[in-house]
Amino acid sequence: MQFVPRLPTILLLGVVYVLYLLIGGAVFWTLEGEHVGENLQTLREEKSRVLRKYTCLDQDSLEEVAQLVRSASKYGLSLKSNSTADGFWKFTSSAVFAATVVTTIGYGNISPSTMYGQIFTVFFALIGIPLNVVVLNKIGKYMLNIEKKFCEFVAKKTNRKKCVRVLIHSVSFVLLAVLYFVAPVLIFQQYEGWTHAEAFYYCFITLSTIGFGDYVADDNPDRHYPEWYGSIMAAWIFFGLAWLAVLINHSIDLLEHFNEYLKQKREGNADTTDATQEKDSTKGQ
Missing domain, CATH: 4.10.270 (Myosin, subunit A)
Structure with a gap:
């Protein structure tokens, strides 16, 4: 029932x-x-x-x-210069591939072609995907906890709790949006040769773990990438996923609170209607 x-x-x-x-x-x-x-x-x-x-x-x-x-495209070989993409299926690119598996981004630019590699991918993902969810949630909650403590600290100093929370959350959102979307767009435009729209599209498709694979950074064999590029990419993806997970959780919480509010409002209206009907019935008697 x-x-x-x-x-x-x-x-x-x-x-x-x-x-x-x-x-x-x-x-x-x-x-x-x-x-x-x-x-x-x-x-x-x-x-x-x-x-x-x-x-x-x-x-x-x-x-x-x-x-x-x-x-040639599958194995990262450039038909212009006979060179391959930096680190293609070497340890660095293999580690990046492992990260795209557990984060479920799955660009598709590289994939295992041996039977043993495909079998290992299945078992690696079975353990790695839940582990990745737990780690990202922990990191996201830790980031959110730091923000909340900073809000409480400033609120105690100013005695304006609600205003401070709204202001700090807004500033934090803008700064992190700049860090995870605006700054990477400028970097990708310079080192990948993409337009602003293409770079922004890649940022969202990556951090949302959709991962179409039509745009993949650090994967063009005809371009030279600096040594720090791959490390920055990995850090950006990891912390960006944690930040986006926090935003998604916030959105889910807001929708649930809104649903509860509508439910309480409906119940309140129903109680008011019942009370009115009961009052009218008493007057009639």
């Missing part, structure tokens, strides 16, 4: 969730569908042009070249 009253809320959330996905699909379909069609037409024309220009190439030869390009 306790479960029955909750059923409408669950159904409502399910309907909202499905509608949200369908609306998102419709928007992506509208924004990207026509663009893909144009690109496919351009590629067909470019393919015909290449075959006409290089008469020694037939369909089979073109497929061989395409396979070579795909393989």
Whole structure:
């Protein structure tokens, strides 16, 4: 019986969730569908042009070249200079790959190709993903606790608790947003050659652990990266994930509090209605 009253809320959330996905699909379909069609037409024309220009190439030869390009991309080989991406499948890149597994970012730019590597990835992820969630939550709570203690310290000095909390939380949010989004955008623009929009897009896709893999930093074999670049990247991803986890938890708490507020308001209105009806009934008697 306790479960029955909750059923409408669950159904409502399910309907909202499905509608949200369908609306998102419709928007992506509208924004990207026509663009893909144009690109496919351009590629067909470019393919015909290449075959006409290089008469020694037939369909089979073109497929061989395409396979070579795909393989070179998979293993980080530059077709311009025969060089590979710095540290590709060496210890540093392997450690970064391990991090993308446990954080569920999964760019897809590199992946294990041996049977033993694939099997190890499965067991490594089974243990590493829960461990990563625990560590990030602990780090996020620690960061939040430092902020709360600083708020309490300043509030005691000023005797304006609510104003101080709002101000410090706002300043903290702005500073961390600059640290994890604005500053990386400038760095990626310089060392990756991306636009501001592409760099910001990469930052969000990475820190939200979506990880499409269409943009991957420190992965271009035709670019030279400084030695500190990889370490800064790792630190940015780790603490950025912790910070974003705090923001997501805050958002969930706000939605739950808002839901509780609406529930209490409905119950209060129902009690008021019952009391009014009871009062009117007494007067009638």
